[in-house]
Amino acid sequence: MTDSVPVASGKRERLVESARALVHEQGMQRTTLAEVADRADIPAGNVYYYFKTKDELIAAVIDKYVEQARELLDELERDPSPQGRLKGLVHSWEEIGEAVTRHGCPIGSLCAELGKRHDGLDDKASQVFALIIDWAEEQFRQLGERDARDLAIALFGGIQGAALLANTFRDPELMAGQARRLERWIDSLG
Amino acid sequence: MTDSVPVASGKRERLVESARALVHEQGMQRTTLAEVADRADIPAGNVYYYFKTKDELIAAVIDKYVEQARELLDELERDPSPQGRLKGLVHSWEEIGEAVTRHGCPIGSLCAELGKRHDGLDDKASQVFALIIDWAEEQFRQLGERDARDLAIALFGGIQGAALLANTFRDPELMAGQARRLERWIDSLG
DNA sequence: GTCTATAAGATGATAGAC
DNA sequence: GTCTATCATCTTATAGAC
Numbered sequence: 001m002t003d004s005v006p007v008a009s010g011k012r013e014r015l016v017e018s019a020r021a022l023v024h025e026q027g028m029q030r031t032t033l034a035e036v037a038d039r040a041d042i043p044a045g046n047v048y049y050y051f052k053t054k055d056e057l058i059a060a061v062i063d064k065y066v067e068q069a070r071e072l073l074d075e076l077e078r079d080p081s082p083q084g085r086l087k088g089l090v091h092s093w094e095e096i097g098e099a100v101t102r103h104g105c106p107i108g109s110l111c112a113e114l115g116k117r118h119d120g121l122d123d124k125a126s127q128v129f130a131l132i133i134d135w136a137e138e139q140f141r142q143l144g145e146r147d148a149r150d151l152a153i154a155l156f157g158g159i160q161g162a163a164l165l166a167n168t169f170r171d172p173e174l175m176a177g178q179a180r181r182l183e184r185w186i187d188s189l190g
Numbered sequence: 191m192t193d194s195v196p197v198a199s200g201k202r203e204r205l206v207e208s209a210r211a212l213v214h215e216q217g218m219q220r221t222t223l224a225e226v227a228d229r230a231d232i233p234a235g236n237v238y239y240y241f242k243t244k245d246e247l248i249a250a251v252i253d254k255y256v257e258q259a260r261e262l263l264d265e266l267e268r269d270p271s272p273q274g275r276l277k278g279l280v281h282s283w284e285e286i287g288e289a290v291t292r293h294g295c296p297i298g299s300l301c302a303e304l305g306k307r308h309d310g311l312d313d314k315a316s317q318v319f320a321l322i323i324d325w326a327e328e329q330f331r332q333l334g335e336r337d338a339r340d341l342a343i344a345l346f347g348g349i350q351g352a353a354l355l356a357n358t359f360r361d362p363e364l365m366a367g368q369a370r371r372l373e374r375w376i377d378s379l380g
Numbered sequence: 381g382t383c384t385a386t387a388a389g390a391t392g393a394t395a396g397a398c
Numbered sequence: 399g400t401c402t403a404t405c406a407t408c409t410t411a412t413a414g415a416c
Contacts, residue, residue, distance in 0.1 A: 161351030169320075
């Protein structure tokens with residue numbers, strides 16, 4: 001959330017959104033700054049006015065994901081039961097099933113790419129995962145589960161695994177089927 | 191398995207192994223042919239004598255993974271019980287837990303990277319996944335499970351999800367913990 | 381059959397004009 | 399505060415020498 005630059009024109013925001021979409025579709029490494037600028041309707045070399053480096057732009061993309069994750073979890077809080085909240089979490093991946101099938105989980109695939117680096121940006125990507133897993137852990141705890149942390153990891157790992165399989169085999173039903181399976185599992189608790 | 195080139199010197203083999211290791215450590219996109227050649231102790235520009243393109247080299251890496259997967263599954267067949275065989279599969283990821291934590295699942299992270307492409311090489315990576323899932327399905331079937339396919343996907347997805355989390359959080363215990371969980375689940379069947 | 385030199389193009393980044 | 403022109407480097411790939 002470094003807003004050292006005025007956002008009146010919204011160009012910075014457009015660059016982040018453009019980068020987010022392109023990184024999801026193509027991966028971070030394959031996405032060039034020229035493409036990002038082009039999609040955001042901004043002159044090619046001008047990205048550097050808003051971001052000192054490509055890594056800084058990627059960091060802004062992750063910050064945006066953190067923000068979106070917070071909003072999603074806030075939204076889910078409106079459900080009165082822990083089970084309903086957890087199933088709502090699973091459902092949020094089903095809703096983007098087509099995009100996940102075509103390009104993978106936006107956050108999961110970014111974590112996979114950054115996980116191979118060991119230079120600072122790598123553990124920034126884990127922020128989104130941590131936010132969601134901590135939240136899920138709290139829901140399992142409210143269900144009276146002793147090993148709430150393990151269950152949260154099993155749930156989120158299950159979603160991520162299903163997303164990878166759906167993307168690999170280009171089959172949205174893999175994601176949907178595992179989501180249903182996880183929802184039944186959640187219902188069987190408490 | 192295109193062996194149109196003599197292997198007497200073993201240089202082709204060395205290139206494939208070098209590429210396999212570097213792609214696991216750094217990802218495909220970040221790995222340059224110069225690095226691959228250097229690690230294999232082969233002159234830089236000389237890779238093209240053995241592989242027409244970088245993609246062809248990556249395809250050879252995947253072929254090698256297919257071969258290794260076949261050997262692993264053959265090895266597992268020696269266990270007399272379906273449960274033992276499935277637990278053996280899970281265990282094979284635990285054994286490389288440290289490498290998975292540092293660089294992700296070798297095959298899973300490659301599938302994640304190739305899943306963003308739509309040009310032929312993308313569905314080649316799925317071969318390894320398909321091989322293992324089909325095999326696991328057969329084991330569940332032998333256990334008398336009706337939805338053997340779904341169970342195989344749940345198991346393999348669980349492993350892949352755990353691998354991604356272990357890599358993302360740099361915590362081998364995440365992989366080990368989920369592996370134990372999956373093993374208990376396998377024991378509870380049949 | 382093996383390797384060197386180099387082309388051709390792309391990419392991250394910078395300096396400075398407007 | 400915004401944008402253009404350009405550099406320096408890297409990377410895939412090829413042509414041709416040994």
